[in-house]
Amino acid sequence: MTRFLTPRELARRTAAALDAAVGAARDLGVTVTDATVVHDLFSVVVHLAPAPVVARVPTVLPPSETPDTLAHRQQAELDVARWLADQGTPVIPPSPRVPRRPVQRDGFSATFWQYVEEDPDREPDYVANAERVAELHAAMRGYPGPLTFLSAADPGFLTEGLAMLERLPGFVDATDLDRARREWRILEPLVRSRAAFTRAFPGIDIQPVHGDSPPANIFHGADRDLFSDFELVTLGPVEWDLAALGREHVAAYDRGAKRNGTRPLDDGVLGFVNAVGMLRAITTLALAPQLPDLVDYLTPSVDQWRATPFAGGMTG
Numbered sequence: 001m002t003r004f005l006t007p008r009e010l011a012r013r014t015a016a017a018l019d020a021a022v023g024a025a026r027d028l029g030v031t032v033t034d035a036t037v038v039h040d041l042f043s044v045v046v047h048l049a050p051a052p053v054v055a056r057v058p059t060v061l062p063p064s065e066t067p068d069t070l071a072h073r074q075q076a077e078l079d080v081a082r083w084l085a086d087q088g089t090p091v092i093p094p095s096p097r098v099p100r101r102p103v104q105r106d107g108f109s110a111t112f113w114q115y116v117e118e119d120p121d122r123e124p125d126y127v128a129n130a131e132r133v134a135e136l137h138a139a140m141r142g143y144p145g146p147l148t149f150l151s152a153a154d155p156g157f158l159t160e161g162l163a164m165l166e167r168l169p170g171f172v173d174a175t176d177l178d179r180a181r182r183e184w185r186i187l188e189p190l191v192r193s194r195a196a197f198t199r200a201f202p203g204i205d206i207q208p209v210h211g212d213s214p215p216a217n218i219f220h221g222a223d224r225d226l227f228s229d230f231e232l233v234t235l236g237p238v239e240w241d242l243a244a245l246g247r248e249h250v251a252a253y254d255r256g257a258k259r260n261g262t263r264p265l266d267d268g269v270l271g272f273v274n275a276v277g278m279l280r281a282i283t284t285l286a287l288a289p290q291l292p293d294l295v296d297y298l299t300p301s302v303d304q305w306r307a308t309p310f311a312g313g314m315t316g
Helices: 006-025 065-086 126-140 155-166 175-190 194-200 238-242 247-260 266-287 294-306
Strands: 034-039 043-050 055-058 101-107 110-113 207-209 218-219 225-227 234-236
Touching: 006 034, 006 043, 006 101, 006 110, 034 101, 065 110, 065 126, 065 218, 126 207, 126 238, 126 247, 155 175, 175 194, 175 266, 207 238, 225 294, 234 238, 234 266, 238 247, 266 294
Parallel strands: none
Antiparallel strands: 034 043, 043 055, 055 110, 101 110, 207 234, 218 225
16 A cells, blocks of 8 residues: 655655755855745745745655755756856846855755745736747757756656556556556657657757746746746757647747747657656656645646557657
């Protein structure tokens, strides 16, 4: 029988992440007297009041994630966000009050960001946001730092997650799991190899992209909107950032691309990234014992996936 963390255990994890964030910040010379958790899902996000500093502490992670691999990913996020801010791109930047690096404490790894006041009355407009993503992609093209091809897809966890789901009966039935494995055999080579992707999609350029659905990661600040949460920043086709969104979002992005003088989205690549994205959603169910709400949140994705073309229409 699968054991899920209890509400009490989840609360203890949140409290421990909060304590780690506060302790790490104080070690760096930040005055913290009234720390408040402002978000708690895959990460615990803490406003370290009265300082204008926010800590983000990942708490729900694949079993294979190590402190070193997590720190590497966090450092890439900090570097990209700082570079974009320096270019004038509207992003939430790293905090200037502490060194720009992840800090490990008490089994957690925290990054520190500038506090921005949120406009509580703004509702997200994901179609308008999708149009703005073309501006972000134009800004990111020049990023000079090292990034890995489609690291946001996390192919290691896709393989690991499928194996974990086999040991978690009731999450995904045997028929669905068999389809997922067969799809992954077709998609995995194109995720792991930039050369294989280029052979499958000649003429599709590769560039730095946000990695984690930027239309859903635009922060409505009191003064202006800001791109945020570059945790999965990666090299890839721009289609990766529009995966699993509707045709109206694709059309909106294409309007923005035309205005910025960049290419529209490619339907074939969208089929590929949508298929990989659906498999990522399914394998994320393997983390539900750490975050029980994932069952209700992701189960509809399984139903949606069943209605999609096998492997996004790719034949291997």
